[in-house]
Amino acid sequence: MENLDNIEVPLFPISVAARILDISVHTLRMYEREGLVVPFKKKSNHRLYSKADIERLNCIRRAINESKISINGIKTIYSLIPCWDIIKCSSKDRENCEAYKSHSNPCWTFKHSDNICATNECRDCSVYKDYGECKSLKEKLISVIK
Amino acid sequence: MENLDNIEVPLFPISVAARILDISVHTLRMYEREGLVVPFKKKSNHRLYSKADIERLNCIRRAINESKISINGIKTIYSLIPCWDIIKCSSKDRENCEAYKSHSNPCWTFKHSDNICATNECRDCSVYKDYGECKSLKEKLISVIK
DNA sequence: AATATTTGGTATTTATAAATATCAAATTCT
């Protein structure tokens, strides 16, 4: 009951997600390898996609097919999300943070071993969840930079 | 004398710029049509490129060839430059500003008829001049979003 | 216990973005 309303709940195995999105299973894995999506992983290492994941992947699909932004372009754009402001990490956290410095890869593609992110699940982090499309990123920038 | 030190001075006709960059004249015009560069235009409509333009084009070239970011990706990234903060335009200026709303084209690709930018030459604006590469944009964001 | 699906890897295909070629008219420069 509750689960059906919560778009964050991992529901669909990769084959179903692929069918919903009308792309191949391998393309879905490729997007993951590139760091565009972080699907839920079962203990067996099998993937599960939530409705939110599907929505995110639809945005990625539009970015690639309609807006003609390359995968590396999308990664670069994601790397501009002001994660440091969103999670309010300390200046010490930022000091050695690869994500903070990176201008080519999104923060959730790094393993954070010695900062606040070490204990957080990127999949559940609002840095990841809230900025799946360019529109939302620009709006975020506008709201933060007055 | 002075001119030789000033990297902003329009010096090279398109053929020379193309030779320096090792690309075709047409590719240079294409980058301009896409809104990646704004070369100086003589009254006769002929283009002149400054050393700063060459430097900028080198960055664009690296973004395309090495970082594998598509032209539309670069345009989208440019659209995220916080121009409103850089030039400190008024909230009224922002209201009807296409650039402020756009998340696919850089501000300098719009004709601004009724705001502060109407009287400014984009080519000479620091929004355009200072953020020719992704690194500088992320650093700008970091400096503005504490 | 048997069938279906997933996993990760490499090799191949396809779709198309990026660059090039060609053109006549206009401009520049010696």
Add this chain to the structure above:
DNA sequence: AGAATTTGATATTTATAAATACCAAATATT
């Protein structure tokens, strides 16, 4: 005045990113 260069526009080529196909081993499902 005449040779060289630029202009914009369309049509074509090329390079490669994105997607697909195929594989054996592992896991899931009934």
